[in-house]
Amino acid sequence: MNRAQSPLGQPLDRVDGPLKVRGQARYAAEFDVPGLLYGAVVSSAIARGRVLRIDSAATEALPGVHLVLSHLNRPPIASYDEPYEDADAAEGSPFRPLYNDRVLYSGQPLALVVAETQALARHAASLVHVEYAAESHQTDLQAVREQAHPAPAEVPPPRGDFEVAFNAAAHRVEGEYGTPVEHHNPMEPHASIVQYQPGGELLIHDKTQGVQNCQRYLEQVFGLQDRIRVLSPFVGGAFGSGLRPQYQLPLAVMAALALKASVRVELTRQQMFTFGYRPRSIQQLKLAADGEGRLQAVEHQAIGQTSRFEDFTEHEVEWSGMLYACDHVRLGYRLAPLDVYTPLDMRAPGATIGVYALECAMDELAHEVGIDPLELRLRNYSEINGNQGKRYSSKELRACYRQGAERFGWSRRPAQPRSLREGHELIGMGMATGVWEAMQMPASARACIDADGKLLVTSATADIGTGTYTAMTQIAADAMGLPMADVEFRLGDSSLPQAPLEGGSATVSSVGSAVQRACAGLRQKLLDAAQQSPASPFTGASPDAVEFIGGRMCLKATQHAVELKRIVEVSGALESEAHVEPGEQRQQWATATHSAVFVEVRVDEDLGTVNVSRVVSAIAAGRIVNPKTAGNQIVGGVVWGIGQALQEETLIDHRLGRYMNHNLAEYHIPVNADIPGIEVIFVEEHDSVVNELGSKGVGEIGIVGVAAAVANAIYNATGKRVRDLPITLDKLL
Known part of the structure; x- marks a missing residue:
């Protein structure tokens, strides 16, 4: 093999592909363990209150039921009464399953039934009767937005004088943008097998994005130093849902310790909606520009929801202070506690929703100024991160704009909305910029x-x-x-x-x-x-x-x-x-991946239905180790961005404080018929600062900006701005 034949940078097939297509890749719930018992979770039916009584007599009378575990009889736990956290914890007190009689959110695990088969465990769990003292609850962010408090996040300080610059500018736009709750919904539900071994050691199979994080968490909670090993060779999707240990893991450990037996706990699809999610957000954008479209002032204020026991934060507004050149910037981020579980990082957390609002506002500004949206972005191009005052180690975003626009045919885009149609379909084109951190x-x-x-x-x-x-x-x-x-x-x-x-x-x-x-x-x-x-x-x-x-x-x-x-x-x-x-040289530079997304939509003028007909995504992410797997990551992100724009939302009945579409039949995501050809361009970019490989990563950048490009294309097709996602036909009609 000569160096020209190096595998690095080649579009090679996945080395684990044969195992997966043959069904030989084992996932968390699929390991064969002798004498395995099965656990089923009993979930809360109210959003807030206390448990008065748990009646498990009918359950315990069933042959084959080994245990009904609740806060009344759980084994002693080393640190349940002391602060502890995991590597992805939010500020506050983490949720502790079966801690006491308090109900903090709808769907909270209140008991675990352990039986000899999975079917028996689920049936037995359905017979457990829980009596509550319900209390009034609040799950609507809109209703409490005025009571939100500053988020414990590192929001960049203001620079310049926003008010003066905004009021003096020739062109101004402002708007409020809303994004809904979304749940991760990976194909593989969360599951844990705790294999109890002689001497009390635990060998654990868990669905996780970090085996050592789970190990440290369990050692800390249960006081089992050097007695826990966690395995997770294959994960059937996660998107952030496996960053924190989910509650099935400590429940399975509790049961295994209580019974001195091996236990499997697997969540149902409905129970996959009872932990972290992408939080609902309300964002207000104000942009001002001079007569030539150069930004004079930017304000981005965001309110996100969180739980009452943790303050979940993400990087939601920072992008508006770094993506374009502007001397007068004011950013703000607040949180509203609700009777819900803590949100969780979800693919490109913060950027997915923050850049959506920014890029839609930029499109509105382009229309207000009367210039092409791509030209507006080029006029405000910046080689530095304005929040940090640092030059980028590499930034080939101009090449992304150029190559993406050429491949897409952006020059054929009509400037006037509703001016391109084919039969009963209105055709529109939109674009947006994407950005994500290049971390090590x-x-x-x-x-x-x-x-x-x-x-x-x-x-x-x-x-x-x-x-x-x-x-x-x-x-x-x-x-x-x-x-x-x-x-x-x-x-x-x-x-x-x-x-x-x-x-x-x-x-x-x-x-x-x-x-x-x-x-x-x-x-x-x-x-x-x-x-x-x-x-x-x-x-x-x-x-x-x-x-x-x-x-x-x-x-x-x-x-x-x-x-x-x-x-x-x-x-x-x-x-x-x-x-x-990370090397010291990184401290002198700003580092990021960038993208330019171009989208064409077709909107049925009579029905209001939207079909995305073409997408081109141009990515600058440093050295690409494998263009095939990297390209698949971008395609997956684009698909998700289309779903975010047009379909995806978790609906809650605020009277009950409960998610109502907690299944894959009613939680709408794109299927093959919804997705057009997606073309991915990797722009050549060299970076000797980010790391020795010169690679920035592509898992997150693929989704960023897609929803905004779709929304902007819909405006170009119809002349109607819809600022609340998803853009469903009722909003268009």
Whole structure:
């Protein structure tokens, strides 16, 4: 293999694909454990109050029922009365299942029934009768918006004088934008198997985006240091729902400890609506520009909902202070506590809804000024992050605009709404900018090569469907000059080297950099081993004098080569572990991924139905490790953005404080018939600052800006602005 044939940057198939299509990839609830018992959760029927009585007599009388667990008989828990948190915790007191008789939200777990089969457990749980003392509740953000308090978030301070600049500007627009509650709804429901082992050790299979986060959480809560191992080799989608340990995990541990037996707890689809979600938001935007469309003033104020026991925050308004050049900016972010569960990060948290409002307001400003929306963005282009006052380490957003517009045919867009039609369909075109952080987190990896020349690389990261297995295999194969078939990457085991939560588009930049560094250490050990013999042609050679190609170590000057397995046959297996953290040079720069999204819609003038007919998404995300898996990530994000714009919302009956469409029949998401051809362009972008790989990550950026582009296209088609998502036909009619 020569360097031109390196797997890095190639659109390779997923290495875990064969296991998945053959049904051999095991997910959290699918492991065969001897003597396994099954748990079913009893959920609260009220939104606020107290539990007066739990009548489980009928349940306990059923043959095969082993336990009915509630706050009345749960085992002692080490830190339930003391503060504790997990790696993705919000500020406040985290929810503690079966803590006491208080009911904090509708759907709260009140009891766990453990039986010999799943069917029996669910039937038995339905027989548990709970008596309540209900109290008045509030679940409507709109009703309490005036009582919201400042969010405990790092909102950039104001700069300039917004009021003076806004009032003096030639053009002004202002509007209020609303986004609904959304739930993650991955294909795989949340589940945990707690395998009780002799001596009280627990081997746990859990659906999670961070096995070590779950391990630390359980050790802290139950006081079981060094007795817990968490496994999660495959995850059937998560989108942020697996960042925090969900309540089925501690419930399964409680039951296993109480019974000294192995227990599985799997949530139903309805119960998937009883924990974190994307919060509802109300956002007010004010933009002002001079006669040529240059921004003079920007204000972005947001109100989000949270629970009464935690203040959930996300980066919702910061994007309006960094995406465009403006000297007068005022940002604000408040929270309104409700009788609901705490929200949770959900794909591109904060940016998905914050950039939606900003980019719709920018489209309105373009119409007010009378210039093309793309031209407005180019006139306000900025090479620095205004919130930080730092120049970007790389920013190829101009290329995204140019290449995306050319591929889409943006020059053919009619400036006047309602001026392009075909039969009874109005046709419109819209665009928006996308932005997301380019983060790197501390991470470790271990690389080991054996006498067969096979490389094993390990890290306790996750693969939630993003292609982590494949990307890490490519990075390791490139670093060691090995064919992909000779490299194995293992993840999802809390006993492996430390890794951060898989989220925020930071896995490739974090874990990938650790993998690359571990392989560099292994190359040095191979060279050291080859130099042990005085007669070795590698004696005295520096690392720069050798290269690794096709499973061999080659001396560049003489072309002398030796197979790696020959070195290991003499030295024995060699391994190297590396830990990486963000470099100091990052502190001097702003880092971000960017995109430009172009959308065409067709709106039925009589029925108000909207069909998205074309999408082009141009992405600048540094080095792309695998264009195929990365392209799939962008396509998935675009699909979700279309759903966000047109269909997706969790509906709540505020009289009951309960979600009503808590199933996949009534929670509307796009299907194949809703989705057109989606074209993804990866713009070439080089960045030596973000990390050693130069990769920024693509998991989040794909969804950002899509909903705004759809909304802007609908305006171009119909002349009607709908600022509340989703844009359903009743709002258009």
